[in-house]
Amino acid sequence: MRFEELLERHERGQLTQAEAGEMLGISERSFRRWQGRYREDGAAGLADRRVGKPSPRRADAGELARARALYTGMYDGFTAKHFHEKLVERHGYRLGYTVTRLALQAAGLVRRAPRRGAHRRRRPRRPLPGMLLHQDAARHAWLAGRPPLDLVVTLDDATPGS
Numbered sequence: 524m525r526f527e528e529l530l531e532r533h534e535r536g537q538l539t540q541a542e543a544g545e546m547l548g549i550s551e552r553s554f555r556r557w558q559g560r561y562r563e564d565g566a567a568g569l570a571d572r573r574v575g576k577p578s579p580r581r582a583d584a585g586e587l588a589r590a591r592a593l594y595t596g597m598y599d600g601f602t603a604k605h606f607h608e609k610l611v612e613r614h615g616y617r618l619g620y621t622v623t624r625l626a627l628q629a630a631g632l633v634r635r636a637p638r639r640g641a642h643r644r645r646r647p648r649r650p651l652p653g654m655l656l657h658q659d660a661a662r663h664a665w666l667a668g669r670p671p672l673d674l675v676v677t678l679d680d681a682t683p684g685s
Contacts, residue, residue, distance in 0.1 A: 526569060530558060582618050587626045590616065594632055603633045655679070 529543040538546075544554035560568035590610060598606045603624040610616035610623070627633040657678040664671045 526557060526561070527566075530561065533558075582622045582626075586616070586618055587622070589614075590618070590623055590626065591630050591632065594627060603627055606633075 526547065529538060529546055532538045533540060533543045539551075540554050540558075541551040544551045547554065549557070557569060593610065593614065594601070594606055598609060601609070604620065606627070607616075607620045607623050616623075624633065628635055658675060659678075660673055660675045662671045662673050665674070666672070
C-alpha cells in the first residue's frame with residue numbers, strides 16, 4: 524500500500540523516483556523496476572520472487588553430512604575451528620568454516636561460544652562536559668631549591684578538542 528501511494532505521488536509529479544525510492548529504503552533503479560512490475564502484474568508483481576527457491580550458494584547437504592559423520596567418528600571433542608582445519612588438511616574439504624560451524628551447532632555437536640561480557644564492550648563518549656574526567660598527577664622538583672610539587676592534569680572526555 525505504501526508503494527502504491529508513493530507511485531501515485533510520483534506520477535502526479537510530487538516526487539522524483541529517487542525520492543520515492545529513498546522513502547521506501549530502496550535505490551532509484553529498484554523503484555523503476557518495481558514500477559514496471561506493478562504495471563505488468565499489479566500488487567502480485569511486487570512479491571519477493573526468491574520465496575521458496577533455494578539459494579544458488581547453498582552448501583552441499585552431502586558434504587555437510589560427511590563433515591558431521593567425520594566429527595562424530597574421528598574428531599569428537601575438537602573445537603569447530605580445529606575440526607575445520609583438519610577437514611581441509613586431511614579430507615579435501617571445500618566448504619567454509621562458518622558454514623561448517625553452523626552445521627555442527629545445528630546438529631548439537633558443538634556448543635555456541637558464550638557471549639562476551641559487558642567489560643569488553645566499547646563505552647560511548649559521554650554527551651555532556653564533566654560527566655567523565657580523567658586525572659593524572661606527577662610529583663617533581665619543578666623549582667630549584669624548593670620541595671617537590673605536584674602537577675595534576677584533568678581531562679574531560681566529552682569536551683571537543685581536549
